[in-house]
Amino acid sequence: MKRNIAIYPGSFDPATNGHLTIIHRALRIFDTVIVAVANNARKTALFTLEERQALLAEALQGEPRVEVDAFEGLLVDYVRRRQASAVIRGLRAVSDFEYEFQMANMNRKLDPDFEAVFMMTGEEHFYISSQVVREVAALRGDVSDLVPACVQKKLIEKFPK
Numbered sequence: 001m002k003r004n005i006a007i008y009p010g011s012f013d014p015a016t017n018g019h020l021t022i023i024h025r026a027l028r029i030f031d032t033v034i035v036a037v038a039n040n041a042r043k044t045a046l047f048t049l050e051e052r053q054a055l056l057a058e059a060l061q062g063e064p065r066v067e068v069d070a071f072e073g074l075l076v077d078y079v080r081r082r083q084a085s086a087v088i089r090g091l092r093a094v095s096d097f098e099y100e101f102q103m104a105n106m107n108r109k110l111d112p113d114f115e116a117v118f119m120m121t122g123e124e125h126f127y128i129s130s131q132v133v134r135e136v137a138a139l140r141g142d143v144s145d146l147v148p149a150c151v152q153k154k155l156i157e158k159f160p161k
Helices: 017-026 049-059 075-082 094-110 130-138 149-158
Strands: 005-010 032-038 066-071 086-091 116-120
Touching: 005 017, 005 075, 017 032, 017 086, 017 116, 032 049, 049 066, 049 149, 066 075, 075 094, 086 094, 094 116, 130 149
Parallel strands: 005 032, 005 086, 032 066, 086 116
Antiparallel strands: none
């Protein structure tokens, strides 16, 4: 029996509660969700690729249907290699939709079998982005409601008082 696999790609720098909500909601639809941490050499990350993977694995421990992995290169190549049936993308605002719509169509141009599933972020998380979390943490603001506890701990280590 073929498993219904989704890939949830992103930089996850850092992972937020909004990301985790999307993952748990995707598990209602898919048998397995592969959280694929992107290695983007053009971006300067706060956390290393390995740290981001470890934090996601810790935040998602106890969820046997989630796998944390990393990739670089074209998403369509990774999706094909992992034999996934869809890619999950979270949307917070109209600006997210415009970008994701463009990317999904480019990916479909590269691979006609490419499918993107867009999930609207819940109202409790629509204002959260990794960038905002990094900025608040850098200014020593409280991010405890925005990120998993393991991420909060690492942010405090990165930005000590």
